[in-house]
Amino acid sequence: MNKSAKVTTTRTAAIAAVAATTAFVMMGNVVSAAPVGPIDPVQATEGFLVMTEGNATLIGTENEGTLAVGGDLVFAQYQLAVVSAGNFFAPGENNPTALVVDGQVDFVNSLPATRLQVLQSGYAKIGNLTDTFVRNFDNNNAPANTRILPANDYDAAPRIELVTNQSVPSVGPVSVIDFAEAFQTFRSNSTELATCQNTVVLQDPNGNPISSPIPPGTNAVINLSSNTTNVLNINSTDLDNISVLTFADQPTANGPLLVNVNTTDVGDTFAWTAPNFAGIGGPEARFILFNFPTATALTLAPGGATVEGTIYAPRADFTDLDQSNTEGSIITRTLEHRGGEIHDYPFSTTLACDSASPTASPTATPTTTPSGTPTADPTVTPTVTPSPTGTDLPITGSSSGSMLFAGSLAVLTGTALLLTIGLTHRRRRSAGS
Incomplete structure (x- = not known):
């Protein structure tokens, strides 16, 4: 066998071993690329900027857009629809509905x-x-703007005040949104988007890749591609350690950014001190989505900067304690808004990607075994190409929202096999010389 044939045999055997081992390690599933989307993750909001499945508490200070609450509503001094009353029109009505409370207004x-x-x-x-x-x-008894009150007194407080005269029967009791169905859709979307393969590598200001774990106070630069969904898969600890996130390229409707945040490293309870977002603002925030697929509690901690992008955490109780703003949609299980303003920059595009998704179940042991004894020249060793640094490997989701990060183990195991094969070749060549 000539040298070229020997090298080919070696590489073929190595690739086969890596593929078989990867299939075994990935929790009994063979992984292959599968398309996701296009998905409009906020379509089920019916156009509402902020939507909760359960209760909402509004303490400070305002929401420039609209609000749909699937449970009860508690409030303090607050303004809603400061910029827009939205585009949800109940049948036969000429005014848009800016506030929906599917439960009760909790005046007590x-x-x-x-x-x-x-x-x-x-x-x-x-x-x-x-x-x-x-x-x-x-x-x-003079006609006046409509008020929703705790007592039969027009001046009673606390109260909800409209700046228009809405008929009493129009206010309710009425249910205009199927919140259970909407949040089933949101959770399904969140889980599916979490399977998207990573395409973005964070860099330092000098252009060097940033590897995980990311040190606290990091200035991370993000480069985006056009005409594709850019995907950054990152764990919550690394995300929280970024103090400045600089956009070398601005996201667009054709080149949006999906950030899948794996919160399992903090038990799915994540307090995020948001970084400074450099190079973008509200208009670009419409094309950024922060997906928290398994988070059950999410907090914007005090001292953070304005979040540019949509908070998509349909399984999480969300608390905003930060006096900075959020520019984007908010979709969460519950909401306590005790921080800054929510600006009316709703998510405004679709997302599509390739995923690493289970497609088949292999046997418990590798079914492909390298045949023959490689005898490659000792000067030719397999080239190991490292995966992009600075991000987690692709998240594998399931219908229950569980996240499988066994890809890292598979790559490491495969790399070890390649190096072992190369070392075995050297020893055999040395023994035969």
Whole structure:
């Protein structure tokens, strides 16, 4: 056998061993690329900027867009629809609905003597009006802007105030959104998007790849490609250690950024101090989605910067304690808004990618065994190409939202096999000489 044939045999055997070992390590599944999407992750919001499956608490300070609450609502002094009342129109109505509460307005636990103002002539829809009074005439029986009250007194407080006269029957009791179905869709989307293969490598300002673990205070630079969904898979500890995230390229509708955040390293309870987002603002935030597929509790910690992008955490109780703003949609199981403003930059594109998804179940042992005894020239050794640094390997999701990160182990095992083969060749050549 000539030298070329020997080298080919060696590489073929090595590749076969890596493939078989990878299949075995990946939890009994053969991994192959599969298309995901295109997915519009916010389609089921019906156009609402912020949407919760359960309760919402609004303490400070405002939401420039709209709000749909699947449970009960507690509030303090707060403004809603500061910029836009949205585009959700109930049948037969000319004013958009800016506020939906599928449960009750909880006046007892709301802050006394406060008002939740719904601006831009937006309407409100309340699912349960128990112990609630709706009036569109004042205490002198004159027509007035509609108020939702804890007592049959137009000046009672705490209260919800509209800046338009909405008819009393129009307010409720009425259910206009199927929240259970919507959040089933959100969770399915979140899990599926989490399987997207990583395509983005973070770099330092000098252009060097940043490897994990990322040190605290890191300035990370992100380069984006056009005409594709850019995917960054990262664990929560690494994300929290980035103090500045600089965009060398701005995301667009055709080149959005999907950030899959694996929170299993912190038990799916993540307090995030948001970094400074350099090089982008609100208009670009419409094309960034932070996906937290398994998080059950998510907090924006005090002292962070403005988040540029959508918070997509349909399994999580979300608490905003940061006085900086969020520019993007918010989709979470529950919400406590105690921080800065929510700006009206809803997610505005679709996402599509290749995923590493289970397609078959192999036997418990590798079914492909290298045949023959490689006798390659000792000067020719297999070339091992490292995976991109600075990011986690692709996340593998399941219908239950579990995240399988066995890809790292598979690559390391395969690399060890390649090096072992090369070392065996050297020893055999040395023994025969």
